[in-house]
Amino acid sequence: MKSFFDRFLPGGYVCAHRGARSIAPENTHMALDKARQCGADLWEIDIQLSADGELVVFHDRTLDRTTDVATRPEFSKRHPWNVTEFTYDELQRLDAGSWFLQSDPFGTIVSGEVSAADFSVIRQQKIPLLRDVLHECHQYDFPVNIEIKDQTGNPADRRIVKKVLDLIKATNTGHLVLLSSFNHHYLRQVKQINPEIETAALVENSHPENLLDYLSELDVAAYHPDAQITDRRLINEVIAAGVRVNLWTVNEVTKAQDFINAGATFICTDWPQRLVGVGHCA
Ligand code: G3P
Numbered sequence: 314m315k316s317f318f319d320r321f322l323p324g325g326y327v328c329a330h331r332g333a334r335s336i337a338p339e340n341t342h343m344a345l346d347k348a349r350q351c352g353a354d355l356w357e358i359d360i361q362l363s364a365d366g367e368l369v370v371f372h373d374r375t376l377d378r379t380t381d382v383a384t385r386p387e388f389s390k391r392h393p394w395n396v397t398e399f400t401y402d403e404l405q406r407l408d409a410g411s412w413f414l415q416s417d418p419f420g421t422i423v424s425g426e427v428s429a430a431d432f433s434v435i436r437q438q439k440i441p442l443l444r445d446v447l448h449e450c451h452q453y454d455f456p457v458n459i460e461i462k463d464q465t466g467n468p469a470d471r472r473i474v475k476k477v478l479d480l481i482k483a484t485n486t487g488h489l490v491l492l493s494s495f496n497h498h499y500l501r502q503v504k505q506i507n508p509e510i511e512t513a514a515l516v517e518n519s520h521p522e523n524l525l526d527y528l529s530e531l532d533v534a535a536y537h538p539d540a541q542i543t544d545r546r547l548i549n550e551v552i553a554a555g556v557r558v559n560l561w562t563v564n565e566v567t568k569a570q571d572f573i574n575a576g577a578t579f580i581c582t583d584w585p586q587r588l589v590g591v592g593h594c595a
């Protein structure tokens with residue numbers, strides 16, 4: 314089987330973080346379309362498990378920031394609206410786009426970068442099923458970094474990895490998928506079930522002790538540290554040990570260029586429409 318990283322030659326690539334989330338509602342089909350259209354090389358999404366066992370594309374633990382759940386009388390008693398306590402049928406009834414017009418999280422509505430012609434598409438966005446997203450990635454041959462959100466404390470914790478791997482198999486997308494997580498137990502589970510699927514270890518505040526041994530033991534293809542705790546020396550060390558380095562979240566062109574020059578395979582950005590072109594520099 315071809316692997317995720319086979320297509321990524323030296324030179325650097327742009328990953329659309331939660332899709333092109335500065336010009337479309339994050340983690341939606343529209344965010345995928347915009348990422349492709351603006352020339353991103355791949356996209357990153359977050360996934361969780363609904364109460365009835367469907368894999369859905371969604372970032373937060375709760376639904377209130379990026380859907381209209383708080384305004385829906387039928388869900389008023391479900392506060393704080395945990396994603397994993399809603400069935401897929403309930404999640405489908407939510408509007409996952411209009412918040413973007415109301416909050417204008419990146420100022421792109423006010424600036425006019427998002428054109429009025431897009432507003433009706435934005436209002437139509439729903440929480441996607443991972444299955445549908447994988448079909449789209451397959452259709453367009455567009456790679457995806459799937460971040461499995463930490464489900465510790467939820468029943469989903471024991472089931473989510475197997476479900477993801479079953480879906481990758483059913484959709485024949487193993488070569489298009491990189492699985493990452495802050496919960497490194499999930500990465501071990503992936504390797505136990507299907508060693509051919511490539512994985513990446515996410516870290517946020519600090520690097521694990523004995524980093525190179527740790528990554529080797531995890532058997533990951535890539536290391537995904539927060540860009541804020543990463544420098545050229547670290548990138549060089551990890552790459553020399555045979556592990557790719559990809560950074561998040563990088564929104565400035567000069568920083569993206571620096572990381573790519575240092576050897577990062579891809580940088581994850583909220584602004585793919587501005588950063589495309591920084592890669593392929595080797
Ligand atoms: O995968 C990188 C990045 O997405 C991790 O943080 O909170 O944006 O999912 P977050």
Ligand code: MG
Nearest residue numbers: 357358359460
């Ligand atoms: Mg993420």
